[in-house]
Amino acid sequence: MNIRKLLTCFIVILLLVSCNKKGSDPTPELSVSSTEELFIGEGGTAEVTVSSNTQWSIGNAPAWCTATASVAEGNGKITLNAQANSSISERSVVITVNAGSLSREIKLRQLGKVLADSIPPDQTGMRNLSSIDLAKDMKRGWNLGNSLEAIGGETAWGNPKTTKQLIDSIKAAGFNSVRIPVAWSKFTDATTYKIDTAFMSRVEEVVNYVLKDNMYAIVNIHWDGGWMQPTYAKQAYVNDRLAKMWKQIAIRFRDYNDYLLFAGTNEVMVDGDYSTPKAEYYTVQNSFNQTFVTTVRATGGRNSYRHLVVQGFNTNIDHTVNFFKAPTDATPNRMMVEVHYYDPYDFTLNADATIVQWGKNATDPAKTETWANEAYADGQFQKMKTNFIDKGYAVVLGEYAAQARLSLGSDAANAAHAGYRKYYLEYITQSAVARGLVPFYWDSGFTGDKGSGLFNRNTGAKVFPDMVAAIIGK
Numbered sequence: 001m002n003i004r005k006l007l008t009c010f011i012v013i014l015l016l017v018s019c020n021k022k023g024s025d026p027t028p029e030l031s032v033s034s035t036e037e038l039f040i041g042e043g044g045t046a047e048v049t050v051s052s053n054t055q056w057s058i059g060n061a062p063a064w065c066t067a068t069a070s071v072a073e074g075n076g077k078i079t080l081n082a083q084a085n086s087s088i089s090e091r092s093v094v095i096t097v098n099a100g101s102l103s104r105e106i107k108l109r110q111l112g113k114v115l116a117d118s119i120p121p122d123q124t125g126m127r128n129l130s131s132i133d134l135a136k137d138m139k140r141g142w143n144l145g146n147s148l149e150a151i152g153g154e155t156a157w158g159n160p161k162t163t164k165q166l167i168d169s170i171k172a173a174g175f176n177s178v179r180i181p182v183a184w185s186k187f188t189d190a191t192t193y194k195i196d197t198a199f200m201s202r203v204e205e206v207v208n209y210v211l212k213d214n215m216y217a218i219v220n221i222h223w224d225g226g227w228m229q230p231t232y233a234k235q236a237y238v239n240d241r242l243a244k245m246w247k248q249i250a251i252r253f254r255d256y257n258d259y260l261l262f263a264g265t266n267e268v269m270v271d272g273d274y275s276t277p278k279a280e281y282y283t284v285q286n287s288f289n290q291t292f293v294t295t296v297r298a299t300g301g302r303n304s305y306r307h308l309v310v311q312g313f314n315t316n317i318d319h320t321v322n323f324f325k326a327p328t329d330a331t332p333n334r335m336m337v338e339v340h341y342y343d344p345y346d347f348t349l350n351a352d353a354t355i356v357q358w359g360k361n362a363t364d365p366a367k368t369e370t371w372a373n374e375a376y377a378d379g380q381f382q383k384m385k386t387n388f389i390d391k392g393y394a395v396v397l398g399e400y401a402a403q404a405r406l407s408l409g410s411d412a413a414n415a416a417h418a419g420y421r422k423y424y425l426e427y428i429t430q431s432a433v434a435r436g437l438v439p440f441y442w443d444s445g446f447t448g449d450k451g452s453g454l455f456n457r458n459t460g461a462k463v464f465p466d467m468v469a470a471i472i473g474k
Contacts, residue, residue, distance in 0.1 A: 029053045030099040032078075035106055039065075039082040041113035046080045048106060056099040065108055067095055078106075085110050090197060112197070115251045121304035125257030130333040131307050132436075134258070135394035138216050140429070140472055141177035141440030142170050143399060145452075148203060149181035149222035159445040159457050167209040169460025174472035178210045179398060179440045181222035181266065184245055193244040200252055211259055218309060218396070218440075219253070220263035221245065230268050230277075230284040230313075238284075239291045246295045254301040263309035263338060263398070264292030274314070282313045282323035290327040297330055307334045309396055315340040317380045321387050337388050340399040341380065341428065344372035348402045348424075351450035356405055356417045358424045377431050385435040397432045401425075401442040404464070406449040418466075426470035441471055 033049035061067040064083045070076040092109040150157040186199040210217040228238050253260060268285045289310040296303050310327060312320020317339045329335055346353035355369055362368040384395045402424045405417040432439045447453035447463040454464050462468050
């Protein structure tokens, strides 16, 4: 009888232990009703239901979106409250819901704020300087060539990604302005010409490298695949696309001060036609300049007072003097005209040519052009002074260069060409500056044979310090 009672008690105890263990240690369960929530730029709220049979918590909630749990255990909900996004860039974060070893992710995305197409004029940070006065402060300029205008991506043409270290080196070398050529046709929608937000942000990042060094920055729409053909057949299409693209660019950079300039186009010409332009060609190209100015000014804010750069036909000095028509601009004295100078071509850019000497010190007529010497350069730049600077339009010499010749057969030949190259850069720079033009050297980034690069794009070091000194005047 006693043994039977003992067995019965033992069985009861086992059952009680088993039941208590099962009740106190359930298998964790966790699920959420949504794995992604999208908020508009103005902010807003959302709720996510949590299903669980145990304690749970929220992890990695950002400062811009509070995440409040209704309970700490069992079934409940999370209330998400996103603040307004002060940036026009989209932001995102992944928060977690954690229950023991279980975790569920919820991605939170918020669109950037929507900027008004047009706002009232704002002169804050825009000094009361004419384009002539501003140009005097810009001094020597440098081009970030073959980077952000590279079709296929920033590194597609052989240069590394642009760094702040590089731009700091340009400043330290003595340059005071940086021209940033850009190919903007990286669209999220090719039918509306909506520029990719990530690419826009990358351009802005590079612009800020320049501005934080207290240098001037010029942003343009560069060759960009050659879609800007100046013909009557293409005129409506180009002006529509140009307006839609410049509207986005202008709005994105609208709050920047007058150390940032916009340049509407680059070397507009009919593909392959380097002859004197037909009336059709320069008439249409002049319309592109007008579209650019009208579009930027219409966005308001600081853009109402921003200094704008327009170009002559193919940036050729003679074509500019003969065929340029200044756009109508509601803001007086804030316009610059841009030309380029690569004369003589066989010395500056045609590195396969036998022309390896230039200027008054040339010793071999067979290796020297009979034109485009010092007097010719002086005359060309004087034309720009007489026809534009003296009439209130500042002039930007947006590009000039002379490529290196490093494989002429001997060290002596290479050194001789380097001397002519240095003299060319020194003379062209000084001639332009003496007549009020702002010169921007074209640096392609490539520092080998037939390249125009002056700096190591990876480190910022000067590869040709004597050429840099020739430009800066040291």
